[in-house]
Each structure stands twice: as C-alpha cells, then as structure tokens.
Amino acid sequence: MREVNRSLVLDLIRAGGTVSRASIARSTSLAKPTVSAIVDELLAEDLIKEIGVGSTAGGRPPILLQFNARSQLVVGAHIGARKTTIAIADATGSELTRRELPTPSGQPDETLATVATMIVAATTDEGVGLATISAVGVVVPGLTDFHTGICTLAPNLGWRDVAVGGPLSARLGAPVYVHNAGQAAAVAENVEGIGCGIDDLALLYAGTGLSAGVIAGGRVLHGAGGTAGEIGHCAVPGLADRCACGRVGCLETVASGRALVAAVHRAVAGGRETILAGRRDFDGREVASAADQGDPVAREAVAELGRYLGYAASWVINAYSPAMVVIGGGLAAIGEPLLATVRRVALEHCPEPSARGVEICASQLGVDVELRGAVLLAMQHSETYYRVVFRA
Numbered sequence: 457m458r459e460v461n462r463s464l465v466l467d468l469i470r471a472g473g474t475v476s477r478a479s480i481a482r483s484t485s486l487a488k489p490t491v492s493a494i495v496d497e498l499l500a501e502d503l504i505k506e507i508g509v510g511s512t513a514g515g516r517p518p519i520l521l522q523f524n525a526r527s528q529l530v531v532g533a534h535i536g537a538r539k540t541t542i543a544i545a546d547a548t549g550s551e552l553t554r555r556e557l558p559t560p561s562g563q564p565d566e567t568l569a570t571v572a573t574m575i576v577a578a579t580t581d582e583g584v585g586l587a588t589i590s591a592v593g594v595v596v597p598g599l600t601d602f603h604t605g606i607c608t609l610a611p612n613l614g615w616r617d618v619a620v621g622g623p624l625s626a627r628l629g630a631p632v633y634v635h636n637a638g639q640a641a642a643v644a645e646n647v648e649g650i651g652c653g654i655d656d657l658a659l660l661y662a663g664t665g666l667s668a669g670v671i672a673g674g675r676v677l678h679g680a681g682g683t684a685g686e687i688g689h690c691a692v693p694g695l696a697d698r699c700a701c702g703r704v705g706c707l708e709t710v711a712s713g714r715a716l717v718a719a720v721h722r723a724v725a726g727g728r729e730t731i732l733a734g735r736r737d738f739d740g741r742e743v744a745s746a747a748d749q750g751d752p753v754a755r756e757a758v759a760e761l762g763r764y765l766g767y768a769a770s771w772v773i774n775a776y777s778p779a780m781v782v783i784g785g786g787l788a789a790i791g792e793p794l795l796a797t798v799r800r801v802a803l804e805h806c807p808e809p810s811a812r813g814v815e816i817c818a819s820q821l822g823v824d825v826e827l828r829g830a831v832l833l834a835m836q837h838s839e840t841y842y843r844v845v846f847r848a
C-alpha cells in the first residue's frame with residue numbers, strides 16, 4: 457500500500473508541474489500526514505525538489521514541489537552496423553547530449569569498451585556522475601535475449617553470443633537492458649511517434665533483416681526466452697535461400713533489404729534490364745529508390761517485399777490483435793507503394809473481425825528511432841526502480 461501511495465504522489469508531481477502537499481492530499485484523498493511523510497522521503501532521495509512558495513487566500517502559503525528530472529538520468533545506446541550513437545537523457549527522456557562515432561570494426565569487446573568510454577566522457581562533460589544513471593538501454597541490430605543481455609546473433613556486426621549487458625553494466629555501474637531494433641522502434645513509435653497512446657501495437661522492422669516489436673498493454677513484450685519478435689525467422693514453405701541465422705526458408709530471406717538486393721541480382725543474372733545492372737554494391741534503399749524512378753525490376757522486387765510483409769502483418773494481427781501495425785526500419789521510407797500491398801495482402805489473410813479497425817501505417821520517427829527507443833526503454837525499466845507500475 458505504501459508503495460502504491462508513493463507512486464500516486466510521485467506520478468502526480470511528475471504530471472502536475474508544480475503542486476503543494478495540500479493539493480496532493482486533495483487530489484489523492486490521502487491523509488495530510490501520509491502525504492507529508494512520502495514527500496519528505498522523495499525530497500531526501502532528491503526525486504523531487506521544493507521550488508518556492510505559492511499564493512494563498514489566507515493562512516500559511518504552500519511550498520511548491522516539482523519533479524527533479526535530473527535526479528535520475530538514463531542512457532540510450534544504439535550500436536548500428538555503420539555508426540554507434542549514445543544519448544544521455546533526464547528522467548523525462550529529454551536529451552542532455554548525444555554522441556556519435558563509426559562502429560569499431562574489431563572484436564565485440566572493443567566495441568563495448570568504446571560505447572562505455574563514450575558514455576563516461578559524455579557524463580563527465582555534462583558534469584553529472586555515473587552514479588546518477590539509473591538505467592542504460594542498448595539496441596543492437598540482431599537477435600537479443602532480454603533476460604541475459606546477450607546478443608545471440610548480429611550478422612551485420614559479425615557477432616554471435618556476445619554478452620552485452622554484463623560487461624557494460626560492470627563498466628558503468630548501472631543496470632543495462634539489451635533489446636533488438638524492432639522492440640526499440642516499437643517503443644519509440646508507441647511513446648512519441650505515430651502510435652502515441654496506443655496500448656496494443658505491433659511494428660515490423662524491415663531493414664537489412666526483419667524483426668518485430670510488440671507492445672501489449674503499453675509494455676514491450678519480451679517473452680519467456682527474452683527474444684520475442686523474431687518474426688523474420690518464421691519459416692515460409694517453398695523458400696530455398698539460406699538465412700543469416702543458418703536456416704533455410706526464413707521469411708527474412710524474402711522480406712528485407714537483403715531480399716530486395718538478392719531479387720535484383722537474380723533478375724540481372726536472368727538477363728533482365730535494370731538501372732541497377734552493372735552495380736555490385738547497392739542496398740535495399742537504392743532498390744527502393746530505383747522502384748520510385750519506375751525501374752520495372754526494382755518495382756517487382758518492392759511488390760514482392762510488400763506481399764511478404766503483408767503476410768507478416770496478417771500473422772501479428774491474427775496473433776496479437778493490435779490496434780495498429782507500423783511498418784518501420786529503413787524500408788518504411790518506400791511509403792505508399794509498399795503500404796498499399798501490405799494492407800491488401802494482410803486483409804486477405806485475416807478473418808474480418810480480426811482485421812476490423814486495424815490501421816497499417818508507416819513509421820513516423822526518423823533515422824534516430826532506435827536511439828530514442830533505447831532511451832525510452834531505459835526510462836521504462838528505471839521507472840520500476842522507484843515507482844510501482846499501478847494499473848487499475
């Protein structure tokens with residue numbers, strides 16, 4: 457009960473801007489001595505601060521209280537295939553600073569040491585100690601186990617079974633939470649993007665590979681094994697290509713940036729003409745841009761991508777009943793030509809009541825969606841340290 461009351465009071469101060477002990481007692485119907493005891497405790501922990509006195513019609517003027525957003529900092533880190541970005545943010549998620557470096561190409565421990573060094577340097581420059589960091593969210597482009605903090609496979613980084621959470625936590629002295637890009641993007645879109653305020657949402661993260669993030673009841677789904685969302689490795693009968701995970705027939709081999717590139721190479725080998733012919737080094741985004749310029753081979757590849765993403769959308773709709781399916785990752789930039797196919801195919805494969813009212817749309821946040829997701833995940837995890845998640 458005490459924890460619930462504490463969270464009620466803290467939430468009110470966080471949401472209310474400036475409030476007084478008396479106004480908290482009125483809003484919560486808690487006894488004034490109870491409110492005073494909780495406020496004293498929060499003041500002692502530096503979670504809130506007194507910011508002066510308010511006006512009054514008579515009697516003693518109330519002392520105004522405000523949430524101390526800088527009392528608990530959170531850190532987000534995104535280790536991308538090309539660049540690594542970190543952000544230090546206050547307890548409301550507002551960023552104090554951001555740093556970026558090319559991702560080191562050496563051993564995983566060198567990369568993690570670089571991430572730790574970037575965070576330490578940024579906190580030093582901001583004049584805050586590592587002790588203020590309540591949680592660190594790390595996002596990697598691959599399969600992650602949330603419970604152990606291990607990245608089990610990240611082909612773009614050349615990682616297999618790399619402990620990420622443990623070593624970083626030892627260096628930074630704060631809990632570290634490791635997520636895949638799909639989970640991070642889903643949280644970011646849910647908190648400050650197109651799915652803002654929608655408690656049940658699924659995001660298909662179509663970049664070099666394909667993963668998903670599921671928000672159920674306002675929280676990101678981890679699952680018992682901590683790997684929830686690896687939809688790219690669901691088998692599709694009839695496929696023959698080998699996936700980065702080592703298996704044959706994974707959805708990702710036909711619904712990803714890598715799949716777009718492979719489709720163009722196959723067409724070129726078969727003698728088809730395309731503006732991408734003769735080029736060895738292009739990525740999914742360039743295929744998308746060729747499609748945009750009317751290149752028939754690229755257009756067919758995008759249509760095929762849309763068809764398989766449509767199947768994936770129907771799977772998450774049938775399995776989770778989300779109010780919204782967001783297409784995220786680099787390929788979401790294709791926009792309407794892709795979305796139209798995804799919508800048509802998804803609806804074809806859902807019973808009408810399951811698909812009723814489900815919105816399928818493109819991600820709204822830009823290129824830093826993974827980093828914002830990392831910050832917001834750290835925030836959501838750190839909240840449980842000083843606040844009981846209380847849902848009526």
Ligand SMILES: [Zn+2]
Binds near residue numbers: 689702
């Ligand atoms: Zn696979």
